[in-house]
Amino acid sequence: MFLSHPRYYRMTERKGIAQYLSSFFDQCFTLGDDGIPEFKMLIGGQWVESSGGLQIVDSPYDGSIVARVQNGTLEDVEKAMQWVSGEGKKIRDIPAIDRILIFQKARDLLKEHKEEIARALVLEGGKTIRAARGEVDATAQRLMLTMEEARKIYGDYIPGDWSEDTVGKMGLAIREPEGAVAAISPFNYPLYIASAKIIPALLSGNSVIAKPASDDPVALLLFARVLQEAGIPAGSLNVVTGPGGKLGDAIVSDERINMVTFTGSTDVGIHVNNVMGMKKRHLELGGKGMAIVLKDADIDLAARKVVEGNLSNAGQRCDAIATVLVENEIADELISKIVENEKKWIVGDPMDQKTDMGPLINESAAKRVEELVRDALQRGAKLALGGHRNGCYFEPTVLVDVPLDARIVNEETFGPVLVVIRVKDETEALEIAKKPKYGLDSCVFTNNFYSMWRVAKSLDVGEVTINDNPKHGVGYFPFGGKKLSGLGREGIGYSIDEMTHLKTIVFSLEPGGLGKRRVFQG
Secondary structure, three states, X not given: OHHHOOOOOOOOOOOHHHHHOOHHHHHHEEEOOOOOEEEOEEEOOEEEOOOOOEEEEEOOOOOOEEEEEEOOOHHHHHHHXXXXXXXXXXXHHOOHHHHHHHHHHHHHHHHHOHHHHHHHHHHHHOOOHHHHHHHHHHHHHHHHHHHHHHOOOOOEEEEHHHOHHHOOEEEEEEEEEOOEEEEEOOOOOOOHHHHHXXXXXXXXXXXXXXXXXXXXXXXXXXXHHHHHHHOOOOOOEEEOOOOHHHHHHHHHHOOOOOEEEEEOOHHHHHHHHHHOXXXXXXXXXXXOEEEEEOOOOOHHHHHHHHHHHHHHHHHOOOOOEEEEEEEHHXXXXXXXXXXXXXXXXXXXXXXXXXXXXXXXXXXXXXXXXXXXXXXXXXOOOEEEEOOOEEOOEEOOEEEEOXXXXXXXXXXXXXXXXXXXXXXXXXXXHHHHHOOXXXXXXXXXXXXXXXXXXXXXXXXXXXXXXXXXXXXXXXXXXXXXXXXXXXXXXXXXXXXXXXXXXXXXXXXXXXXXXXXXXOOOOO
């Protein structure tokens, strides 16, 4: 078993997340009188406490306290800001090959401590143990792939011969880091999404101040410990925990920050966009994933993929399939197969290997999903499956014949509820799919190439997936939204482009007698 490994120890006084952590992480926390770990913040290369006291991290599975973290203050933000805008910027002076070596070590350490971090993800966020291990694996793979892409940070040589006013000159366009990057990450993938911001930022020579979600901040703190041990310079990565509104506003609005990368809800993203001022930004916001199922589709495939896209991570994904638009001829059969597939999902203890779906992040989130379902039923929707809440759990739910004015058709659900709407044809499906304010991901199931192309070209979204549910994995394809789903793109290589800028250097060659002169005067 995991805990029998000699590198781990489980003393009776260690409780919560601490019971699963090896001595490698000891400098990140102290034990409270009750054995619960009290995690510190990483500022200027040191693990520090805050004068603001502690805030509780509890398990959405059973409500038990699994950790406490620092309730950071504006003074803590200022200390981190001094580092990220000062000494922390020295990471850009480290040769790129050495930055690669640091991250190679980080990848190895991450793999070594995979089980510890995975169990922390389960305890603080309710993620199933299989999904948690997958998140650590995806983070390690993203590390490797981003290292490869970082080697492609090239510039361009631009001869001046082709323009009358640049004859006798040459230009170099080079990529440089933005400077100080603020990385604000959400609760649904607290390790992976945070790392997808931090890794390309540091590899391309930026310093970082990171702010994790308050519900489950521990995984990012553990990842910061991995990066610290791997050799990231003191102050180049700073992690501040605490209340999102107050600290987040202070971080993103600070003039010393050169770029903000934020993932979260659309409402908060709009607020962040308004307060950050004149700086580069990447915003990955809410979504309302549509699955269009046409009458020539493979119905078994569509049903299985739709359910997977809806229930994975308890529906707490911006790219989750929320609504199915299905042609009338196959609607009854598809609904029957969707319900059949959803019944196979095992809901229970997230630490159990057999569990497919755990709880939502907190009871407020579960109650909100419950309200959306109640609103739909009151407006005439029919309940084909589920519909009940128990604490932070909401069972897999299928709503059919949902009216278009229901809140759940127009608002982001972020829960395990699937809405099925019958349509007469592809044209009506596209009309409905275009209505929401979101434009992140959608998909279409059909065996007709022209229908695939027509739907993909018509939808105003960042990505259209054909004959599968949207999923972004390690980010090998570019990912981002349209409309109110965000600004910019992220992904292997694409994030590096976002976190660097072009600088043009122009050389006049005439002083050395090397410049060309116009000879044709016709």
